[in-house]
Amino acid sequence: MCQQRAIRCLVYTLLILLAVAYLVPVYMTVVTSLKAPSEINLLTAWNPPARPYWASYSTALKQFAPSLKNSVILAITATLVSAALGSLNGYVLCKWAFPGAGVVLPLIVFGMFIPYQSILVPLFQFMRRIGLYGGLPGLVLVHVVYGLPITTLLFRSFYAEIPDELLGAAFIDGANFLGIYRWIVMPLSGPPFLVVAIWQFTQIWNEFLFAVTLARPASQPITVALANLAGGQAVSWNLPMAGSVLAALPTVVVYVLLGRYFIRGLLAGALKG
Amino acid sequence: MRWTRIKGDQLAAVLVIMPSLALLAIFVYGFIGRTIYISLTDWGQGAALALKPEIHLIGLQNYRDLFAGFLNVRFRQDIVNMVFFTLLFVAASLTTGLFLATLIDQRIRGEALFRTTFLFPMSLSFIVTGTIWRWLFQPRGGVNVLPATVGLPPGGFLWLSSRDQTLQFNWQMLPYYLGVVASVVLAAAVLWLLFRHRHRSALIAAVPAVVVVAWTLSGHAGTCHILPSPEPHGFNLALIGVVIAASWQMSGYTMALYLAGLRTIPDELREAARVDGASQFQMYRYVELPLLTPITWSAIIVLGHIALKIFDLIFAMAGPDNAPTSVPAILMFLTTFRGNELAKGASIAVILLVMVSTLIVPYLVTSLRARSGR
Numbered sequence: 001m002c003q004q005r006a007i008r009c010l011v012y013t014l015l016i017l018l019a020v021a022y023l024v025p026v027y028m029t030v031v032t033s034l035k036a037p038s039e040i041n042l043l044t045a046w047n048p049p050a051r052p053y054w055a056s057y058s059t060a061l062k063q064f065a066p067s068l069k070n071s072v073i074l075a076i077t078a079t080l081v082s083a084a085l086g087s088l089n090g091y092v093l094c095k096w097a098f099p100g101a102g103v104v105l106p107l108i109v110f111g112m113f114i115p116y117q118s119i120l121v122p123l124f125q126f127m128r129r130i131g132l133y134g135g136l137p138g139l140v141l142v143h144v145v146y147g148l149p150i151t152t153l154l155f156r157s158f159y160a161e162i163p164d165e166l167l168g169a170a171f172i173d174g175a176n177f178l179g180i181y182r183w184i185v186m187p188l189s190g191p192p193f194l195v196v197a198i199w200q201f202t203q204i205w206n207e208f209l210f211a212v213t214l215a216r217p218a219s220q221p222i223t224v225a226l227a228n229l230a231g232g233q234a235v236s237w238n239l240p241m242a243g244s245v246l247a248a249l250p251t252v253v254v255y256v257l258l259g260r261y262f263i264r265g266l267l268a269g270a271l272k273g
Numbered sequence: 274m275r276w277t278r279i280k281g282d283q284l285a286a287v288l289v290i291m292p293s294l295a296l297l298a299i300f301v302y303g304f305i306g307r308t309i310y311i312s313l314t315d316w317g318q319g320a321a322l323a324l325k326p327e328i329h330l331i332g333l334q335n336y337r338d339l340f341a342g343f344l345n346v347r348f349r350q351d352i353v354n355m356v357f358f359t360l361l362f363v364a365a366s367l368t369t370g371l372f373l374a375t376l377i378d379q380r381i382r383g384e385a386l387f388r389t390t391f392l393f394p395m396s397l398s399f400i401v402t403g404t405i406w407r408w409l410f411q412p413r414g415g416v417n418v419l420p421a422t423v424g425l426p427p428g429g430f431l432w433l434s435s436r437d438q439t440l441q442f443n444w445q446m447l448p449y450y451l452g453v454v455a456s457v458v459l460a461a462a463v464l465w466l467l468f469r470h471r472h473r474s475a476l477i478a479a480v481p482a483v484v485v486v487a488w489t490l491s492g493h494a495g496t497c498h499i500l501p502s503p504e505p506h507g508f509n510l511a512l513i514g515v516v517i518a519a520s521w522q523m524s525g526y527t528m529a530l531y532l533a534g535l536r537t538i539p540d541e542l543r544e545a546a547r548v549d550g551a552s553q554f555q556m557y558r559y560v561e562l563p564l565l566t567p568i569t570w571s572a573i574i575v576l577g578h579i580a581l582k583i584f585d586l587i588f589a590m591a592g593p594d595n596a597p598t599s600v601p602a603i604l605m606f607l608t609t610f611r612g613n614e615l616a617k618g619a620s621i622a623v624i625l626l627v628m629v630s631t632l633i634v635p636y637l638v639t640s641l642r643a644r645s646g647r
Contacts, residue, residue, distance in 0.1 A: 007553075011379050018373065019390045025405045025521065028415070032408065042414030046422050089293050096286035104294065106637050111301040113633040115582040117605045118626035119304035121311060121619055126304075145300045148293050177282035177289075206398030208585040213610060223400040227589050230404040237408055244401045255396035259389060262396065263529055 029241045033057070037236035053238065060242035066218070067225035068246065071205055074136055074221055078143035079200040083193060085144070086151020091185050093152065094159040095167060096177065105156075112149035116209050127214060134216035142214065143204050150203075151196050154265065158192035159185065191261070198258055199265035202251045222247045305626065308619045312336070317614035335620040341499045347596060348604055348621065349444055353506045355600045358516060359580035365520040366576050367569065370527025375557070377528070378535045388532075392525035399522070403589025406518035407433070410590075432514035433591040433598055441507035445500045452489030459485055511597035519586055523579070527572050534568040535561060574636045578629050601625055 032040065036053040089108075093101055123142070124133070132138030162185065170180050211221045220228075226247050230240035255262050312335055316328045339348045373391050377384055394402065409415040410432035417428040442450060459482035466475035488494055538561060546560045584602040591598040593607055601621050609618030 008379070011376055011381060015376050015381065015387055018376075019387055022390055022394070022521065025409060028409055029405050042411060043418055043421070045408075045411075045414045045418060085293055088289050092286045092290040096283060098283065098287055106641050107302075108294075108297060109637060109641070110633070111297055113578055113629060113637075114301065114305070115602060115622065115625045115629050117582075117584075117602055117618075117622040118308050119300065120308075120605075120622065121609060121615055122304040122307035123300070145296050148297060152293070177285040202396055206400070208398065208400055208588070209606075212588075213606070223398055223585070226404060227400050227585075230407060230589065231592050240404050241408065244404050248397050248401045251396040251398070252393060255393060256389065259392070263392070266395070266526060266529055267533055 029244055032237050033060075033241035033245055035238050037238055040237050056238040056242040057246075060239055060246055063229075063239070064222060064225055064243055064246055067220050067222045070136060070215075070219050071221040071223075072250075074139055074143070075201050075204040078140045078147065078204050079197050081140070082144045082147035082151050082200055083196045085148060086196060087155045087186075087189060087193070088181070089148065089152040090155025090157075090159050091181055094156045095162075095164070095180075095185075105153075108149050109153055110149075111146065112153075116146070120209070120213060124213060133214060134219065136215075136219045139210060139215055139219070139221070142210050143207070147200055147203070151200065154196050154199070155189075155192055158189075158195075162188060194258065195261045195265045198254055198261050201254065202262070205251055308622055308626075311616055312619035312623045314616050316616040316619075317612075335617055336624070339617070339620060339624070346504065347599065348601065349504070350506050350509075350596070351599050351601045351604050354509055354512060354598070355581060355583075355602075357508045358512050358519075358583065358600065359577055361512070361516045362519050362523075362580045362583075363573055363576045365516060366524045366527050367572060369520060369524035370572070371531050371565075373524065373528040374531035374535060377532060388528075391528055394522040395525050397522065399583075399585035400589045402518055402522050403586045406514065406521075407590045410514045431511070433511050433595065435509070435511045436597055437510045438505075438507040439510065441505045444504040444506050445498045445502070446495070447499055448497045449489065449494040452485060452494040456482070456486045456489050509597045511591075511595075515583075515587055515590060515598055518590060519580070519583065522586075523576060527576070530568050530572050531565060534565045538564055571636070571640075574632055577632050581625065581629050581632070 028045070031048050032045070033056050034052040034054070035049040036055075039049060039053070092098075093105060127133040127138050127142075132141060166184060167180055170184055175183060205221075206223065207221070208223045208227070211224045212227070215221065215224065222243075226240065226243045229243060313330055313332060314328045315331045315334075316326060339345050377387055377391075381387070411417070412429075412431050412434070413427075416432070417430065419428075421427040459478065463475050463478045463482050466472075466478060542560060543556060546556050551559065582602055583600060584606070587593075587595075587598050587600060587603055593599070593603050602625060605618050605621040605625065608614050608621060612618075
């Protein structure tokens with residue numbers, strides 16, 4: 001009994017120590033973002049600010065407003081389109097499997113694992129040829145296409161849980177391919193849609209490689225703007241830190257509010273739904 | 274009547290999925306094919322920006338240059354960096370994740386709070402993580418002055434720019450080293466199969482094993498130099514900081530995987546072990562850990578392919594020009610978009626794709642087959 005108690009004590013001590021360690025970067029980010037540039041000193045980096053310097057945030061907000069706006073438009077549009085297409089694809093692959101569908105699925109899913117460097121040069125040329133290089137519509141297209149594998153896979157595994165008898169009954173009642181989708185599958189798609197949308201939103205909001213190679217400065221998403229600012233020489237660190245908070249906020253809020261669905265996407269993303 | 278309806282619906286289904294399939298066929302397979310073609314040409318420099326470039330096929334010359342050419346020392350160090358980063362990052366994330374999951378699985382109070390704390394870095398972008406850790410790893414600040422806050426002397430390690438290298442080896446001798454590694458792996462496979470009494474498979478595996486061991490020991494491998502002069506490469510200590518930042522972000526993911534695994538172990542199994550007199554530790558060691566093995570495999574695949582592709586994190590943490598922490602994914606970006614050497618960039622990309630595919634394709638085939646068999 002005494003040993004049991006000692007073990008529980010150890011478990012809690014370890015957990016609290018680890019939690020503190022995991023939160024150290026958060027502490028440093030917040031503390032640094034609230035310091036005036038003159039107060040930032042490598043030797044006193046760990047001290048809290050004498051008085052919170054909120055101007056970091058208003059400056060960062062002003063500086064990052066255009067790229068934040070780009071990211072919002074990009075992430076929301078691409079998420080909605082790729083989720084809608086993924087839902088239809090998942091429905092077809094799960095309930096209307098055509099000859100050869102078994103081969104098609106791995107070929108689709110492979111697309112989400114490739115290093116995007118391996119398609120980047122032709123993609124770059126293609127976007128220039130069709131006139132979509134440099135702007136947001138081009139980035140949306142790219143994110144929709146390369147989002148198709150994961151959205152299709154996720155919806156397909158969710159739709160596998162809808163019993164075939166339900167679809168069969170509707171079929172006998174005269175519903176066709178689209179009718180079954182509209183009246184049976186779509187009303188059951190709420191939670192799957194949430195999982196897929198959260199996953200896609202986080203991925204697209206956080207994406208960097210396409211953004212840095214395919215966007216002109218005017219349509220840069222937040223990740224590129226932040227990397228440019230923090231990578232420059234002679235920065236006063238309160239700005240990149242405030243920028244990091246702004247860039248992290250949307251996905252962290254989504255995660256804290258809807259963490260359950262985030263984790264479901266995470267686990268399904270490992271192909272073990 | 275019903276038959277024609279099904280046919281019509283089947284046609285509608287194919288029509289609905291066709292646009293997506295066509296897009297993926299072009300954007301994934303078409304573009305990969307095009308990249309492979311570019312990698313076999315001399316496209317670059319002056320021709321890179323021309324509207325109608327003059328391109329010549331030069332076969333595998335680009336690949337030969339990368340692995341054994343005089344000028345591409347950085348590529349070879351980048352490959353070494355990538356291998357070390359992948360091994361360390363996967364190992365660190367797996368052990369930390371398993372440890373966290375084990376702690377959280379002890380029916381503790383405030384479980385949700387701890388879970389959120391360990392998992393939230395997952396929702397950040399590598400750019401944000403990189404920016405934050407860049408600040409923490411400033412040579413004369415951050416982590417290095419942490420000991421000073423309690424009166425100890427500050428650390429002096431150059432986290433991201435250190436040029437120190439350990440575990441150095443001679444790239445000239447690469448065939449020999451690869452032979453040694455292959456010998457060990459194959460010998461271990463044969464022994465494992467024998468141990469499992471799968472004699473026929475063991476016999477089949479023994480053939481390549483004997484060939485590789487004989488080739489490695491015969492001295493042929495040792496004298497088969499791929500470079501005219503010795504070229505040392507090794508593990509850059511500057512990568513340690515990148516491994517720490519990446520594991521901070523991703524260990525929550527392995528924790529979530531392991532925790533989900535632990536939660537699906539049926540209580541009857543635990544009960545049975547308890548009735549048999551298993552202690553808490555024995556239960557963990559002999560009942561729970563073995564059941565987590567499949568999760569470990571999929572975590573290795575997922576984390577491994579993320580590690581091979583790592584780009585944003587290093588870009589934000591150390592910058593693309595910081596050679597000690599560079600990897601092929603970054604070199605490809607610089608070669609293509611700054612150096613305008615499109616063919617060489619394409620070759621690096623293909624090498625990267627081959628490495629990721631050797632990890633992903635077997636996993637995809639087995640896991641999707643198992644799934645449709647269910």
